[in-house]
Amino acid sequence: MKIRVIRGEKVHTGQRNDANMSQVFFEELELPRPDVNLEAGSGSHAQQTALIMQRFEPVVLEYKPDWVIVPGDANSTLACALVASKLGVNEKTAGGGGVRCRG
Numbered sequence: 001m002k003i004r005v006i007r008g009e010k011v012h013t014g015q016r017n018d019a020n021m022s023q024v025f026f027e028e029l030e031l032p033r034p035d036v037n038l039e040a041g042s043g044s045h046a047q048q049t050a051l052i053m054q055r056f057e058p059v060v061l062e063y064k065p066d067w068v069i070v071p072g073d074a075n076s077t078l079a080c081a082l083v084a085s086k087l088g089v090n091e092k093t094a095g096g097g098g099v100r101c102r103g
Contacts, residue, residue, distance in 0.1 A: 009035040009063055013052050013076040024102065045075055052079035060087055068090065 011055070013036035026033060038055040050059055052075065060068065060083055068084035070077050071094045084091040 001024070008069075011036045011038065011056065011059055011080075013056075013073070013080075014039040015048055015052065015076055040076070042075075048075045049079045051087060052076050053083050056080050056083045057087070057101060065089055069094065 012022075013069065014037045023029065027088060033058065036059050038052060038059075040055065042048065043051065049052045055080060067090045069092045070080045070084070077093060081091050081093050
């Protein structure tokens with residue numbers, strides 16, 4: 001039997017300025033704090049997507065992951081999946097409709 005250790009860093013886009021739409025989930029679901037917070041805030045779809053891409057790319061370059069797993073169906077999902085794809089990193093997107101895989 002082959003055993004693999006899976007290690008992962010958690011990146012939070014910080015796209016919600018309202019604590020009821022962000023921090024509350026970490027607290028009530030007792031989720032571990034993210035290793036990186038991109039602090040993207042709010043803005044138009046284009047502004048938010050562009051800012052998340054600009055802030056996520058250096059994170060991917062620094063951590064050099066084998067895979068990027070992106071939950072959700074939002075601007076952050078598109079931004080992070082696109083960065084991973086353009087950098088040649090395997091990416092899995094898990095949305096409300098199930099798991100969609102590319103790679």
